[in-house]
Amino acid sequence: MDYNIELTSSMQIGMLRQKLGSSGIIRLKDVARHIDNLKDLQLQEDVWCYDRYPKQSSSAKVMIKSHHNNKEHECVLWSVNHYLGLNRHPKVIKAAQDAIAVYGTGSGTSAMSGGFCELHKKIEEKVAQLFHKEAGIIFPTGYTANVGAISSLCAGRNSLILIDREVHASILDGCKFSGAKYLPFKHNSVDDLRSKINKYKELYDQIFVIIESVYSMSGDIAPLREIADLKQSNNFFLYVDEAHSFGIYGKNGGGLCLEMGITDSVDMLMTTLSKAAASVGGVVAGNKELCSLIQVSANAYIFQCCVTPSSAATVIEALDIIEKEPIHRETLHDNNRYFREKLLKLNFDLGESISPIVPIYIRSQTIMQNMEKELYERGIFSVSVTYPGVKFNEVRFRFIVSAAHTRQHIDYTCEVLSELGKKYGLIE
Ligand SMILES: Cc1ncc(COP(=O)(O)O)c(C=O)c1O
Known part of the structure; x- marks a missing residue:
């Protein structure tokens, strides 16, 4: 080759x-x-980033271990989605510890076969309530929630699924498993979506439109209102993945669709429990009939072991904290504003992003690889989004802001980025 x-x-x-x-x-x-x-x-x-990991898991400042040479190095961590830092909240930790004492460690089997317990039920009800939906179904991960729900809802050759070009791999895999035809439309383009709906609506029994409210690779948000408006004149099923907005936007963390007042136009909402909720799992929420259908037809629900009871208990506690302690969300949004303002002042290219996912477009893989290594050596750990995940000229770093970051972490990171940005000719 x-x-x-x-x-x-x-x-x-x-x-x-x-x-x-x-x-x-x-x-x-x-x-x-x-x-x-x-x-x-x-x-x-020394540029194989998968060799490095936070030795004691996620926190704003962590010891990163390089496995191959056994070296350890302290870094500000920018790569994980614990937006609110609740994975280190004392009440969340205690909830997990207490749950182990009462419920034991594992769930033992799938929800359908006895792995389900009262904690799982509570999560389904709570997430459905936050999303303003009738019912919810819990899956072991966000990934399998999308695969399971999409493959059962959209099953069949008479369905067409239209997906935003930038949707997460779990949505894509759900489409593949469904057996339905699926087509991407241009990222965040309502015009392209409208023209595809018009082109195909006579050819299929049912059209599904699947989008994310906040896009994980670019941190920009979907034109939710416009897509909801499109539903007024077109008959399609709308599925929105709120993985990066649940817990962060909307009343009590109910997400961006809730914040924008379009929940009624969305047929199915999905979230992971691994990001703001600081645990693991995924939930899809919609009307009772749709949830019943998913419950009896999604292999990922029927044949996969449930979230552990202690993980479920941490979700319940985290959701309670999100409701009762608004300080975590406020700090996250403050940090996001502060970090962005500094980067924009330095003239970095942040694309269209506005959420706590802050991409810094580098547009050269060689520069990015060198910079990633230098950032790490200077105590900054972030992930790069590389080709072929994105086009050659769209390669970028992804900095994920958390409420756990301090002004000191942000200032230091911007100082190093400024130096390296100048060195590599990204800024003047
Ligand atoms: C948009 C989106 N949906 C679904 C998932 C899958 O969630 P999880 O990693 O919790 O399985 C992710 C994970 O990054 C995501 O970004």
């Missing part, structure tokens, strides 16, 4: 992954060997 000299090893790995997907298993061993060699090369160059 010939590669342009400019291709970094991480790009080559991405391309090989894609190639494997398209060429099937015939070249499996060759491709695996090539990927492993490239990974070793990245380890030697």
Whole structure:
């Protein structure tokens, strides 16, 4: 295989992954060997980011361990979605500890076979209530909530699913599993969505539109009101993933659709419980009939073990805190404003983002790889979004703001970004 000299090893790995997907298993061993060699090369160059992890899990400042050389290095952590920092809240930790004493450790089996307990029921009811929906169904993760719900709702060859081009992989996999035809529309383009609905509406029994309220890779928000308005004159089913807005926007954290007053136009809302809610799990919420359908048809619900009781207990406590202690949300929004203002003043390119997901567009994979290493050496840990996940000229860093970050963390990060941005010619 010939590669342009400019291709970094991480790009080559991405391309090989894609190639494997398209060429099937015939070249499996060759491709695996090539990927492993490239990974070793990245380890030697100290740029294999998957080798590094927060030794004691997520917090605003953490010890990052590099596994291959056993080195440890203190960093400000910008890569996790604990938006409100509730994973370290004493009441949330105590809720998990208390739950283990009462409910034991694991759930043992799927919801349908006895793995479900009163804590899971409470979450389903609570999330449905926050979303202003009739009922909810809990899944073991946000990923499987999308796969399970979408594959059962949209099943069948007479359905067409229209998805925003930037939706999360779990939505895409749900579409694939459904057996329905699916097509992307241009990111956040209501015009493109409208024209696709007009083009296909006579050809299919049912059209589904699936979007996210906040997009995870670019931090921008969907034109929710316009898409809800489109429903007035077009008959389609609207499914909105609120993974990055639940707990953050809307009354008591009920999400962006609630904040924008369009909940009634949305047929199904989804959230993960791993981000603002600081635990694990996913919930889809809608009317009672839709939830019953999902409950009896989603393999991810029927054949997958439930969230552990202690994780469920942390969700319940976190949701209670979100309601009763608005300070965490206020701090998050303050931090987001403060960080953005500083970066914009430095002239960094933040695209269209406005949420606590702050992308910094680098637009060169080589610069990004070098910068990522230097950021790490200077005590800043963030993730890069690379090709082929995004186009060559759209590669970016993703800084995820949390209420746990202090002004000191933000100031220091901006100071280093300013220095490196100048060094690599991104800013003047
Ligand atoms: C938009 C979106 N939906 C779903 C998921 C899956 O959630 P989880 O990681 O909790 O399984 C994610 C995770 O990053 C996400 O960003």
